[in-house]
Amino acid sequence: MAMKFRNFVYIIKQGFVSMWRNRMMSFASIGSVTAALLILGIIMILILNINNIAFMTQNQFDEVIIYLEDDLEEEQIEKIGQDINLMDGVLSSIYQSKEQAFEIMKKELGNESYLLEGIGNPLPNSYVIQLKDIKFADEVVSRLEGFRGIARIKYLKDVINQLVTINHFVRLGGLVIIGVLILIAIFIISNTIKLTVAARRNEINIMKYVGATNGFIRGPFVIEGLLLGFIGAEVAISIIYYGYEYLFKIINEKLYVLFTVYMVPPYHLLDDIVIMFTSIGVGIGIIGSVLSLRKFLRV
Amino acid sequence: MIEFINVSKKYDNNVRALSNVNINIDKGEFVFLIGASGAGKSTLVKLLLKETEPTSGRLFLKNKDITKVRNRQIPYIRRNIGVIFQDFRLLPKKTVYENVAFAMRIIGASNKEIRRQVPIILSLVGLSKKAGNYPNQLSGGEQQRVSIARALVNNPSVIIADEPTGNLDPDTAWEIMKLLRDINNRGTTVLMATHAKDIVNCMKRRVIALRGGRVIRDEQKGVYGDEI
Ligand SMILES: Nc1ncnc2c1ncn2[C@@H]1O[C@H](COP(=O)(O)OP(=O)(O)OP(=O)(O)O)[C@@H](O)[C@H]1O
Ligand SMILES: [Mg+2]
Numbered sequence: 001m002a003m004k005f006r007n008f009v010y011i012i013k014q015g016f017v018s019m020w021r022n023r024m025m026s027f028a029s030i031g032s033v034t035a036a037l038l039i040l041g042i043i044m045i046l047i048l049n050i051n052n053i054a055f056m057t058q059n060q061f062d063e064v065i066i067y068l069e070d071d072l073e074e075e076q077i078e079k080i081g082q083d084i085n086l087m088d089g090v091l092s093s094i095y096q097s098k099e100q101a102f103e104i105m106k107k108e109l110g111n112e113s114y115l116l117e118g119i120g121n122p123l124p125n126s127y128v129i130q131l132k133d134i135k136f137a138d139e140v141v142s143r144l145e146g147f148r149g150i151a152r153i154k155y156l157k158d159v160i161n162q163l164v165t166i167n168h169f170v171r172l173g174g175l176v177i178i179g180v181l182i183l184i185a186i187f188i189i190s191n192t193i194k195l196t197v198a199a200r201r202n203e204i205n206i207m208k209y210v211g212a213t214n215g216f217i218r219g220p221f222v223i224e225g226l227l228l229g230f231i232g233a234e235v236a237i238s239i240i241y242y243g244y245e246y247l248f249k250i251i252n253e254k255l256y257v258l259f260t261v262y263m264v265p266p267y268h269l270l271d272d273i274v275i276m277f278t279s280i281g282v283g284i285g286i287i288g289s290v291l292s293l294r295k296f297l298r299v
Numbered sequence: 300m301i302e303f304i305n306v307s308k309k310y311d312n313n314v315r316a317l318s319n320v321n322i323n324i325d326k327g328e329f330v331f332l333i334g335a336s337g338a339g340k341s342t343l344v345k346l347l348l349k350e351t352e353p354t355s356g357r358l359f360l361k362n363k364d365i366t367k368v369r370n371r372q373i374p375y376i377r378r379n380i381g382v383i384f385q386d387f388r389l390l391p392k393k394t395v396y397e398n399v400a401f402a403m404r405i406i407g408a409s410n411k412e413i414r415r416q417v418p419i420i421l422s423l424v425g426l427s428k429k430a431g432n433y434p435n436q437l438s439g440g441e442q443q444r445v446s447i448a449r450a451l452v453n454n455p456s457v458i459i460a461d462e463p464t465g466n467l468d469p470d471t472a473w474e475i476m477k478l479l480r481d482i483n484n485r486g487t488t489v490l491m492a493t494h495a496k497d498i499v500n501c502m503k504r505r506v507i508a509l510r511g512g513r514v515i516r517d518e519q520k521g522v523y524g525d526e527i
Pocket of ligand 1: 310311312314315316334335336337338339340341342343
């Protein structure tokens, strides 16, 4: 039978009343939901930002740098340059001798360039290859690996791949932690609801004799669990959102303006966080209360 | 109205609380259920309320077979029955009015229906003036009247009372009996389990006597008897 609206209003009121009656446990329940969601939020923001950096750098740096072995002849170096220019997907290549590289390093160090005095030039000769598109990177690199005289190949796809790997680990570790925290939250909520159930034993008994449906009896408890989860979620949303916004602002203003270019702007996250956190919080609450009721509702 | 056909009940601990009970109660009857402690009176009541299932036999309420029903059907079966207990079972934090209204709210009555029906029932049990009192501000007899009002408020076709006068002094017990008689006179079937010998003997109604889970006597205008 469909739950009637006036029943619904009555049930919600009861939910608030008993939540207030067990305020200590309610507080613990809300805190546990908030904690789980906070960790989720932090991990989410980490992952999103790593993805974002990977995505943006991918489009910006479509170059491959090869470092040559030190003992090559002039002709061998030139031959390598010609072969590179003949490859598919290569837009251009620029040769940088070890002397040029050393000069550039000195310039970059500026006042501290004295640090380099007295040591030999440790830098290798290199080619900086500009690709037509990042999608040629893997193909070009695997061809280059067949070349003789190349000591090391460096390309940004590497970095991107590393970011992706980090991402995997963060996600995996995060899932485990979040899973555990959610279970703890469910456990705490179900215990909170049990207190309410105990406090209202008589009432429930009478309800049964008068012919209340299980749905009607369960209603207030589920609503109570739902409210606990909901409040926990909204607290977590506020902390995560305003926390991230604050961090974003600080990085933007005080540190590197450039760096925030790679960060996901807070307002992009708001909708997703609100929907996701609210559903998880409410879900935890409902599961917690249904679990605590399962046994005792058998007539 | 109520029919037991060869009903037996064995609890999980192998106690045989009822054996081959056959009872047929018509609409509008007033029936006493008597028997020593442990004879099976409360078990019979519990079977009707679907708190427990019979081990064998068949059980009918208002011509409907309620021997085996789905759990979700049980609330709707109970709405045909008003229950009264020895210990009143009122909600201490609700007033008399609220205790009675609670029974209506539970089955989804509207505020309007509640506002109309509760005062009628309270006046029927003679508690109009105490509507705003809490249970601990009432005498035992008054508390039992509240529980009767609660049992009546949804217009059940049967009132089942398990030792309703057990906690009351003789005078108060008689007031409650008069009330139950009035209710019965208005057409509601009453089944009352009791140990109150005087009451049974004075009322001269149908008596069903149980011993060791068996019906040993079932007679119109019966008395308490020595065999109990
Ligand atoms: N839930 C139960 N589990 C096991 N045995 C039970 C249960 N309820 C009652 N019994 C047993 O069943 C028998 C009948 O009990 P019942 O409560 O029906 O008696 P009664 O006639 O109501 O007694 P009283 O007059 O003392 O209330 C008793 O032997 C009792 O111990
Ligand atoms: Mg009994």
